[in-house]
Amino acid sequence: MLTYLIRRILYVIPICLGVTVLVFGLVHLAPGDPLSAVVPPDAPEEMVQELRVAYGFDKPLPIQYATWLGRVLTGDLGVSVARGREVTSELALAVPNTLILAVGGTLLGFTLGAFFGGVAGYFQGRWIDKLATGIAITGVSVPHYWLGLVLVIIFSVEMNVLPAIGMGPNGSSTWVWDTEHMKHLVLPIITLSVIPMGIITRTVRATVAEILNQEFVQALHAKGLLNHQVLMHVVTNAAPTTLAVMGIQLGYLLGGSILVETVFQWPGTGSLLNSAIFERDIPLLQGTILVLAMFFVFLNLLVDLVQSAIDPRMVR
Amino acid sequence: MSELRTSANQPIVDVRNLEVTFVSRDSTVNAVNGVNFTLQPGEVLCILGESGSGKSVTLRALMRLLPRQAQISGCVTVGGKDVLSLTERKLADLRGSEIAMIFQEPAVSFDPIYTVGRQITESIRRHENVSGAEAQQRALDLFERVQIPSPERRLRAFSHELSGGMRQRAMIALALACQPSVLLADEPTTALDATVQIQILLLLRELQRELGMAVIFVTHDVGVAVEIADRIAVMYAGRFVEIGPTKKIINSPQHPYTKGLLSSTVNSSSRGKRLKAIPGSPPDMTQLPIGCAFGPRCDHVHPACRAQVPAETQLAGVDDYMVRCLLADGPLELT
Ligand SMILES: Nc1ncnc2c1ncn2[C@@H]1O[C@H](COP(=O)(O)OP(=O)(O)OP(=O)(O)O)[C@@H](O)[C@H]1O
Numbered sequence: 187m188l189t190y191l192i193r194r195i196l197y198v199i200p201i202c203l204g205v206t207v208l209v210f211g212l213v214h215l216a217p218g219d220p221l222s223a224v225v226p227p228d229a230p231e232e233m234v235q236e237l238r239v240a241y242g243f244d245k246p247l248p249i250q251y252a253t254w255l256g257r258v259l260t261g262d263l264g265v266s267v268a269r270g271r272e273v274t275s276e277l278a279l280a281v282p283n284t285l286i287l288a289v290g291g292t293l294l295g296f297t298l299g300a301f302f303g304g305v306a307g308y309f310q311g312r313w314i315d316k317l318a319t320g321i322a323i324t325g326v327s328v329p330h331y332w333l334g335l336v337l338v339i340i341f342s343v344e345m346n347v348l349p350a351i352g353m354g355p356n357g358s359s360t361w362v363w364d365t366e367h368m369k370h371l372v373l374p375i376i377t378l379s380v381i382p383m384g385i386i387t388r389t390v391r392a393t394v395a396e397i398l399n400q401e402f403v404q405a406l407h408a409k410g411l412l413n414h415q416v417l418m419h420v421v422t423n424a425a426p427t428t429l430a431v432m433g434i435q436l437g438y439l440l441g442g443s444i445l446v447e448t449v450f451q452w453p454g455t456g457s458l459l460n461s462a463i464f465e466r467d468i469p470l471l472q473g474t475i476l477v478l479a480m481f482f483v484f485l486n487l488l489v490d491l492v493q494s495a496i497d498p499r500m501v502r
Numbered sequence: 503m504s505e506l507r508t509s510a511n512q513p514i515v516d517v518r519n520l521e522v523t524f525v526s527r528d529s530t531v532n533a534v535n536g537v538n539f540t541l542q543p544g545e546v547l548c549i550l551g552e553s554g555s556g557k558s559v560t561l562r563a564l565m566r567l568l569p570r571q572a573q574i575s576g577c578v579t580v581g582g583k584d585v586l587s588l589t590e591r592k593l594a595d596l597r598g599s600e601i602a603m604i605f606q607e608p609a610v611s612f613d614p615i616y617t618v619g620r621q622i623t624e625s626i627r628r629h630e631n632v633s634g635a636e637a638q639q640r641a642l643d644l645f646e647r648v649q650i651p652s653p654e655r656r657l658r659a660f661s662h663e664l665s666g667g668m669r670q671r672a673m674i675a676l677a678l679a680c681q682p683s684v685l686l687a688d689e690p691t692t693a694l695d696a697t698v699q700i701q702i703l704l705l706l707r708e709l710q711r712e713l714g715m716a717v718i719f720v721t722h723d724v725g726v727a728v729e730i731a732d733r734i735a736v737m738y739a740g741r742f743v744e745i746g747p748t749k750k751i752i753n754s755p756q757h758p759y760t761k762g763l764l765s766s767t768v769n770s771s772s773r774g775k776r777l778k779a780i781p782g783s784p785p786d787m788t789q790l791p792i793g794c795a796f797g798p799r800c801d802h803v804h805p806a807c808r809a810q811v812p813a814e815t816q817l818a819g820v821d822d823y824m825v826r827c828l829l830a831d832g833p834l835e836l837t
């Protein structure tokens with residue numbers, strides 16, 4: 187177990203390095219000169235050259251990468267070109283806001299998905315299964331920004347019970363645990379939860395059905411366990427797969443909520459990415475993607491560790 | 503005196519007219535079609551029969567361990583309790599404590615993510631009000647009893663960490679955890695290597711004698727049946743076509759199917775002879791013939807055989823010997 191742990195944790199190092207290479211490469215894969223965003227097209231050639239040297243763009247790529255990586259490792263993600271502020275401080279504002287949405291959306295999606303999926307798997311083939319499966323398919327098929335708009339129209343425009351945009355009253359961009367902020371949370375979280383709900387429903391349904399078909403469930407009944415005791419075994423057996431899927435969904439929500447954050451004007455990493463892309467703000471873009479990718483890597487590590495703690499067969 | 507006598511003769515298992523049908527939208531499988539037998543405490547009954555004849559379904563019906571789409575009718579009594587009409591709760595109380603089962607594939611019969619020890623203590627604590635430590639000690643004793651080396655370590659192992667033979671020993675320990683009076687064993691050695699098979703078989707026989715359990719043992723192997731059974735039942739198309747004391751069945755089988763089954767098995771008397779397979783294919787359980795299900799494959803088939811299913815006939819002059827064939831000791835002469 188311990189060697190597995192250490193090995194699994196050591197694996198993270200090359201993965202992280204790979205991520206930095208990709209994120210760095212992004213700038214140079216993107217068409218156009220990275221400076222073209224900052225420098226007006228009619229700027230004198232000398233000035234461009236000067237800037238190029240100042241940003242280190244005149245050096246060979248590997249050296250640029252090494253210097254960049256060196257700075258990243260010391261926690262310096264550079265300065266946002268468009269906003270003129272440290273990328274890290276921009277992220278420090280946006281990441282918690284996105285975390286609130288992503289965790290909330292995942293938890294809601296997970297709870298509903300586990301419930302629907304469990305019921306569907308347990309009553310496989312009956313009407314209740316068909317209902318739950320129908321909800322799941324609808325969930326994964328509906329474009330969620332569209333759903334967000336529809337929810338806004340219903341609850342904000344027509345019924346006027348929930349705020350349409352923003353994170354709190356008066357364009358607040360720091361989270362406070364009060365009812366006003368909570369109200370702003372409702373629609374985005376529902377919108378975000380729909381896809382994970384659908385995916386988790388399908389996963390849990392398939393997993394539960396598969397487990398129930400296994401002989402050991404018969405053996406558990408044969409030794410006289412009561413239904414809820416057998417259910418405990420089924421839940422524990424379904425947990426590793428379900429957790430893995432939930433971890434991945436949380437990862438997607440962390441990075442993939444650009445559309446939803448834009449619809450609701452939520453000041454998180456999605457909005458940050460959105461404006462970084464439109465303003466060709468390379469350092470901000472790089473920094474945000476790097477941080478999100480790292481979240482993803484560590485989330486996967488966490489999922490693996492939890493999985494192996496539950497299922498002894500995973501530890502090899 | 504007479505009361506003592508009747509209680510001594512009280513069968514531990516009594517099965518009357520057992521029928522099991524699997525109904526689905528597109529087919530109806532008549533897996534068991536009228537099985538009758540009784541089992542005395544401490545008796546070993548072997549059920550022999552080819553694949554698909556309904557042996558496993560019969561066994562599972564004794565604990566009502568069948569999927570929802572199974573329709574069970576008839577009467578099954580275990581330890582005086584009417585299994586088919588028990589409430590779920592009472593049924594669960596019976597399972598594992600009074601009647602226990604050993605499965606064919608030990609590899610898939612344990613929960614893969616619980617230690618085997620925990621699965622045994624779980625069973626003990628389900629049925630008896632004992633402390634965790636006490637259950638742990640009981641599990642250890644059981645592992646010693648089924649001769650698992652380094653039992654303490656093995657209790658903490660997961661099923662996939664044990665060898666096939668060891669797993670089946672653990673399965674036996676689990677089944678014996680609450681000292682059941684009836685043990686059901688569904689081909690408990692088929693999944694194992696030949697040498698391990700013999701060890702497991704010897705262990706089962708030893709434990710059966712020591713604990714005086716009644717055992718119903720399903721097998722394909724006539725040799726195994728001869729080795730351990732007091733009585734043998736031969737199953738065909740969901741019915742017992744013949745049931746009687748082991749010696750009697752082996753030496754003078756009555757039913758043409760039993761004769762075919764025995765002569766298709768290599769044993770000392772037929773060594774050197776060609777293995778004779780029973781001609782024809784097993785019956786389609788969704789469409790059984792009106793008459794004797796073995797009729798289409800039988801060399802001696804008579805028009806009367808096609809008219810109706812032969813009734814269970816007590817063989818004249820032999821105690822406790824039943825056969826379902828018009829030709830055996832019956833009104834018809836062998837052709
Ligand atoms: N859950 C089920 N649904 C439908 N049919 C079933 C089900 N379980 C068993 N059957 C059918 O019942 C019949 C008897 O099956 P059973 O498993 O009792 O055979 P068996 O004698 O144990 O055979 P084997 O020696 O191969 O184990 C078979 O035709 C089988 O297809």
Ligand SMILES: [Mg+2]
Nearest residue numbers: 557558559688
């Ligand atoms: Mg079987």
